[in-house]
Amino acid sequence: MDSITYKNCKIHFNTTCYTAINAHIQQHNFSKIFILVDENTHTHCLPLFLEQLHTDIAIEIIEIESGEIHKTIDTCVGVWNTLSDLDADRKSLMINIGGGVITDLGGFVACTFKRGIAYVNVPTTLLSMVDASVGGKTGVDLGHLKNQIGVISDPDMVLIDPNFLHTLPANQMRSGLAEMLKHGLISSDAYWQKFQELSALTLADLDMLIYESVIIKKNVVDEDPFEDGIRKTLNYGHTLGHAIESYFLSNPNKTTLLHGEAIVIGMILACYISTELTNFPKALTDSIKTLFISYYGKVTINKDEYAPIMELLKYDKKNNHGNINFVLLEAIGKPKIDCKVDNDIIIDAFEYYAS
The missing domain is CATH 3.40.50.1970 (Rossmann fold)
Known part of the structure; x- marks a missing residue:
């Protein structure tokens, strides 16, 4: 290579x-x-x-x-x-x-x-x-x-x-795979399709997929080194994902999540919000949720935990002027940055994940 x-x-x-x-x-x-x-x-x-x-x-x-x-x-x-x-x-x-x-x-x-x-x-x-x-x-x-x-x-x-x-260990491999799945969702349907049969991937496949993922991120960083625009797309799933990760990290009653495990939840939530706000196809959101849960399982997030998780959103580094900014999808490979999302829709997204 x-x-x-x-x-x-x-x-x-x-x-x-x-x-x-x-x-x-x-x-x-x-x-x-x-x-x-x-x-x-x-x-x-x-x-x-x-x-x-x-x-x-x-x-x-x-x-x-x-x-x-x-x-x-x-x-x-x-x-x-x-x-x-x-x-x-x-x-x-x-x-x-x-x-x-x-x-x-x-x-x-x-x-x-x-x-x-x-x-x-x-x-x-x-x-x-x-x-x-x-x-x-x-x-x-x-x-x-x-x-x-x-x-x-x-x-x-x-x-x-x-x-x-x-x-x-296997859970660390899955955690890393989450970022590669994210690269597929934000960059190209062709790359995303390579992950549809995860069990069929060989180590040789993984070697090449790592290389492609590095190129995807490198191209974004070259264009926007200080995250003024397109580099924000790399945070897809991270706005709520980081909040969930932080909440689980700080709560002694919860099992700490690996980064990728939290980001997978964040991506499912972001897909649902995208369906509501940017016309991302509902059928795609459902298929992404099914794929992710089949591989990562489902984490229990209780209704009374939605509010403290959402409170952590104010610390997200993409925020400015008091606004919480989300990255959403209009289509696979077509992200949209700086999206404002009402709390009611975020709660609906949690309910969708739990359903």
Whole structure:
């Protein structure tokens, strides 16, 4: 697969990843290399990566705890202090090996430490390969509110090696697949149709679908790097999806949802709202709901939980001037941004999901 370039960042695939990172290290005279992992990627992914890394530069491993709950400023402070204690300087390189939590937080740490050091992202989950790998969004959560603190800053390169996917449990694979399904809904019916028989997909199919998903997001980000217009379409399903994810994360009586699990619910709700407001065909909404629930199951959201979830919408990053802005669909591959939605329709959408 050919490498993909956007702005000053290169995205490499498969064995090209290791040729590229070794050449990059050789060319740039880095003083030290710091590798950020969590306990899972430390065990399952780091050994594979280090086998392919050829350098005499000193390497330090920094481990943080896994999970969205640790995607916080407090974790950043711990990593910043560790970098300082280990004599990191502005010529250091940081390599983030993990899912979206690691690449988001690690990127934020790198681009703020000493006003910015070089970093490379090595996404190891399907979600991070097709989503966090492109676009330069870094940052952390503010309490249970997702991605409230951060900057847009591109890594030197992104290395996508699907061999890391063999270490993932099934629910993490499904979580990543949700973003690929989203790419189909917002970009093209041809790409969407490739997911209609999920059980028939092979690993070879997945390799190519990952590549296509990265290109879809890359093309959007190239056109709108700072989310002033078309890049907002990448948030399809995320307005309510993030609110649901935050609610479940903060409520001790609920089982925490993976990002993709929450976004799937958000996409079903957005399809229903699209049928009501932008003439998206009802039959398509029904078929999408059926497909998603057959693969992800249905999550119980009680009527008395609608209001606290909707209250969280005010923290959505697409909002402006006090307005909550939704991304809706007029057709598959034809999204519409900055849509205003009445609370009554949102409640009807929850009822539709539950029915």
